[in-house]
Amino acid sequence: MCGISGFIDFNRTSSAVVLYKMTDSMTHRGPDGSGYEYFETGSYQFGFGHRRLSIIDLSESGKQPMKFEHLWITFNGEIYNYREIKNELIKLNHKFIGYSDTEVILHSFAQWGISCIDKFIGMFAFAIYDTLSETVYCVRDRAGIKPFYYYWHDGLFLFASELKALHQHPNFKKEINTDAVAAFMQFGNVPTPHCIFKNCFKLKPGHFLVFNFKKKSLEISKYWNVYDSYNKPKLDISFTEAKLETEKILKSAFDYRMISDVPVGVFLSGGYDSTCLTAILQKGKTEKLKTFTIGVPDIGLNEAPYAKEIAEYLGTDHNEYQCTQEEALELISDLPYYYDEPFADSSAIPTTLVCKMAKKQVTVTLSADAGDEIFAGYNRYDFLMKHGKILNQMPGYLRKTSAKLMGLLPANKIPVLHKKYNFFNRYEKLKNLLHDPSPKNMMKSLSMQYNDLQLKQLLQNSFLEMNTAYLSDELLQDFYSPLSYMMAIDYQTYLCDDILQKVDRASMSQSIEGREPYLDHRIIEWAAQLPDNYKYNNGIKKYILKEITHQYIPEKLLDRPKMGFAIPIENWLTTNLKPQVLFYLNSDRIRTQKLFNVKEVHSLTKLFFEGKKEYATKIWHLLMFQMWYEKWMK
Numbered sequence: 331m332c333g334i335s336g337f338i339d340f341n342r343t344s345s346a347v348v349l350y351k352m353t354d355s356m357t358h359r360g361p362d363g364s365g366y367e368y369f370e371t372g373s374y375q376f377g378f379g380h381r382r383l384s385i386i387d388l389s390e391s392g393k394q395p396m397k398f399e400h401l402w403i404t405f406n407g408e409i410y411n412y413r414e415i416k417n418e419l420i421k422l423n424h425k426f427i428g429y430s431d432t433e434v435i436l437h438s439f440a441q442w443g444i445s446c447i448d449k450f451i452g453m454f455a456f457a458i459y460d461t462l463s464e465t466v467y468c469v470r471d472r473a474g475i476k477p478f479y480y481y482w483h484d485g486l487f488l489f490a491s492e493l494k495a496l497h498q499h500p501n502f503k504k505e506i507n508t509d510a511v512a513a514f515m516q517f518g519n520v521p522t523p524h525c526i527f528k529n530c531f532k533l534k535p536g537h538f539l540v541f542n543f544k545k546k547s548l549e550i551s552k553y554w555n556v557y558d559s560y561n562k563p564k565l566d567i568s569f570t571e572a573k574l575e576t577e578k579i580l581k582s583a584f585d586y587r588m589i590s591d592v593p594v595g596v597f598l599s600g601g602y603d604s605t606c607l608t609a610i611l612q613k614g615k616t617e618k619l620k621t622f623t624i625g626v627p628d629i630g631l632n633e634a635p636y637a638k639e640i641a642e643y644l645g646t647d648h649n650e651y652q653c654t655q656e657e658a659l660e661l662i663s664d665l666p667y668y669y670d671e672p673f674a675d676s677s678a679i680p681t682t683l684v685c686k687m688a689k690k691q692v693t694v695t696l697s698a699d700a701g702d703e704i705f706a707g708y709n710r711y712d713f714l715m716k717h718g719k720i721l722n723q724m725p726g727y728l729r730k731t732s733a734k735l736m737g738l739l740p741a742n743k744i745p746v747l748h749k750k751y752n753f754f755n756r757y758e759k760l761k762n763l764l765h766d767p768s769p770k771n772m773m774k775s776l777s778m779q780y781n782d783l784q785l786k787q788l789l790q791n792s793f794l795e796m797n798t799a800y801l802s803d804e805l806l807q808d809f810y811s812p813l814s815y816m817m818a819i820d821y822q823t824y825l826c827d828d829i830l831q832k833v834d835r836a837s838m839s840q841s842i843e844g845r846e847p848y849l850d851h852r853i854i855e856w857a858a859q860l861p862d863n864y865k866y867n868n869g870i871k872k873y874i875l876k877e878i879t880h881q882y883i884p885e886k887l888l889d890r891p892k893m894g895f896a897i898p899i900e901n902w903l904t905t906n907l908k909p910q911v912l913f914y915l916n917s918d919r920i921r922t923q924k925l926f927n928v929k930e931v932h933s934l935t936k937l938f939f940e941g942k943k944e945y946a947t948k949i950w951h952l953l954m955f956q957m958w959y960e961k962w963m964k
Contacts, residue, residue, distance in 0.1 A: 332360040332382050332383050332394070333356030333358075333359030333406065333495070334378075334381075334404040334490065335352040335353045335377075335379040335404075335489065335491070335495045336379060336404060336466075336488070337349070337376070337489075338375075338543065339374060339375040339485070339487075339501075340373065340485035340486070341486060343486075343500065344375045344499065344501075345368075346368040346377070348377070349366050349368050349378075351498040352379055352498040352499060353366060353379030355492075356381050356494070356495055358839055358841055359381050359492070360383045360841075361383065361841050362382045363382040364382065365379070365382070365394050365404075366379050367379075376459070378395040378457065379395075380405075383843060385408065385694060385843055386431055386590065386591055387428050388592075391429070391433075392428055392433075394432060396430075396436060398440060399440060400461045401459070402458065402461070403432060403457070404457055405432045405435060405456035406456065407455060407471065407476045408453055408454070409431040409435060410452045410587065410589055411449075411451040411586065412430075412452075415449055415450075416434045416437075419441060435454075435456065435458075436458070444538060444553075447469055448554075451586060451851070451852070453476050453846065454471045454476055455470050455477060455478040465541065466487075466543075467538060468480065468489060468539040468541070470533045470535055470536070472535055472554045472556075472851045473535050473821075473825070473826065474534070474535030474827075474830055475834070475846050476834070477831065478532065479491070479492070479495075479531070480530070480531055481527075481530045483528075483529035486501050486502075487548070488502060492835075493527075494667075497962070503529070504527055504962070505527060505529075507526055508789065508791045510524050511955070514951065514955060515780065515785065515789075515952075516777075517777065517778070517779075517823075518675055518779075518951055519671075519828050520671055520672060521823060521827050522826055525671065526671050526672055534550070535822070536554035536556075537552050537553065538550070538553060556818055556854060556858065559859060560814045562859050563859075565861065569874070572874060573878060575856070577610075579850075579852055579853055580606070580610060580878070581610050582850075583853050584607060584610050584696075585611075586850065587846075588611065592692075592694060594692055594693075594694040595621065595622055595692040595696070596611065596620070596621050596695065596696045597622055597696065597697050598622065598637045598641060598646070599698070600623070600888075601698070602707075602872060602875060602876055603701030603848065603875070604637075604697075604698035605879055605882075605888060606701075606878060606879040607696060608621060608641075608644055608646060609879065609883055611696075613882065618646055619647065620646070620692060621637070621641050621646040621648045622649050622650075623637035623638070623648070623650050623684070624650075624652075625650070626653055626654070626683075629655050629658070636887075638650060640883060643884075643887060644882075649688075649691065655906075657683065659902070659906055659907070661679050662907070664839075666962070667961060668835045668836070668838075669835050669958075670961075672958045673831065673832070674950055674954040675832050676899050677832065677896070678835070681832055685837045685839070685840040689841065693841075695843070695845065697845070699829050700821075700829070701848050701872065702820075702872070703824070704817070704821070704853060704858075705865050705873075705874065706862075706872060706873075707871045707892075708820065710776050711816060711871060714772060714812055714813060714816055715869075724767075729764045729765070730764070732764050736764070762775050762781070769812040769815045769816055777824075787930050788927055788930045788931070788934075789925065790925055791925065811862050813866060814862070821854070830846070860874065899946055900943050903946055903953070904938075908939075910957075911935065911949060911953055915949075926952075934949065935949065
């Protein structure tokens with residue numbers, strides 16, 4: 331894994347020094363070396379930069395930016411099937427200098443053009459400059475595992491793995507996108523393709539961008555979409571057949587992620603996803619797989635005993651790290667630097683800590699993310715399958731009458747229920763779902779922190795409703811089931827903008843390559859076409875994955891409630907972090923920014939400290955935004 335950057339400047343205000351600064355701002359992504367390619371013409375200045383974390387082909391022949399004939403590339407990621415593609419190219423008379431997957435990408439592009447990306451199994455973000463056609467092709471992998479930011483304004487095109495690199499260019503304008511602020515307050519992240527800054531974007535997963543020098547224009551095209559898989563007819567196969575084929579695809583994907591010239595380890599939490607990954611990889615191997623687990627006993631976050639039991643059963647070389655609450659709290663001040671766009675998933679804290687521990691022994695780690703999105707593991711799928719069905723079976727007039735009655739009786743008029751945790755929020759969501767129990771509206775209700783009125787009260791500037799996947803009507807077309815709809819939306823939004831962003835920044839902050847075995851597109855396409863009841867069966871989530879895992883390890887070792895990386899944010903905000911809340915949410919500070927309504931922020935803060943703990947997430951989002959603003963806008 332690496333860090334990439336580049337620019338095309340028609341104003342000729344750039345320089346080699348600017349390219350160095352952009353690239354070297356991401357040294358943590360690639361501490362093993364750097365490379366730069368810069369030149370000028372009468373019309374523009376061009377630069378490609380690269381920070382290298384050596385994983386495959388550690389020699390100088392793997393150094394980037396790399397050139398082949400009329401093509402230059404700067405590449406971040408891994409192409410796991412590069413050897414097979416290389417053999418195919420050798421038969422077509424291609425000659426190779428080294429052993430890197432980067433060289434294979436260049437030769438593939440020379441042979442097949444942009445359609446070569448359909449052949450790639452992996453995680454990738456790269457830019458290729460074709461000097462003959464004076465065109466740059468920018469590509470992002472199908473899941474969005476690897477980040478890709480770009481900026482296009484007033485004759486200046488910039489791109490980089492992280493936003494901090496763009497800050498190094500003197501003509502990068504840091505103008506806040508108020509629509510993005512609104513989205514962040516809702517979701518705790520800025521949804522793709524949007525960015526916190528105007529004229530700046532994130533390239534969508536499964537898309538490529540073509541920048542034409544002569545026309546001074548860019549065009550974005552889709553080459554892969556998860557919705558296409560979900561919209562296909564469900565497979566007509568028995569559960570036994572489905573289980574065998576699923577296990578076969580999982581094994582192929584998992585084995586690919588072990589390809590490396592440096593040590594590899596696995597994050598083992600003790601849950602089904604990571605246990606299945608570890609079990610399949612360890613089976614039949616004499617060499618013990620390195621596994622890693624973290625616990626923070628001080629705050630009740632400790633899956634370590636469960637992970638240890640599983641590791642002992644599977645026979646891995648297990649490593650456990652117990653960190654303190656103080657270590658976790660100390661990390662918060664670093665988050666705005668690592669996550670250089672506002673980000674509020676508090677599980678970034680333990681994720682970063684476990685990466686820090688793993689770095690002492692390995693350079694590559696495998697995570698078990700996406701099992702929930704692919705095999706139906708979230709509690710909201712429970713809600714959909716149980717309560718959603720009931721709501722939809724209710725006569726329309728009864729639902730609407732109930733919603734109207736709830737509207738006439740506001741939550742604050744029911745004092746007997748005021749002490750119920752998060753009552754106001756749940757009351758409003760129930761009223762909303764009674765009015766419209768569609769999967770689309772259910773997704774909105776379960777995912778958003780504010781309704782439109784509340785959000786307009788919070789933000790000083792009016793905002794436009796962002797065209798996120800949550801709100802897109804086109805996604806409702808042709809879906810075979812509400813469950814498929816919800817899973818597809820989660821894949822395209824929560825997975826990409828929260829989970830994968832969290833893991834990328836956490837791992838890269840410690841100069842570790844984080845790999846995502848479950849996000850092999852073959853798994854995604856296959857699982858999307860499985861019948862719903864193979865994934866969610868009589869209240870059992872991830873049914874087929876659990877049945878596969880039980881073949882490797884006794885069910886009793888896994889039969890417990892899901893824990894996850896839960897951080898006690900409510901408690902911290904009223905104790906250890908209270909001084910920071912009061913400092914960053916100070917009315918004078920808020921007023922100066924001209925982004926939020928001062929009275930509304932003051933009211934939220936006051937109510938929270940008076941005991942309204944349901945406002946904790948909103949306060950945390952505000953705090954994370956303010957800390958980011960202090961770091962990057964001052």
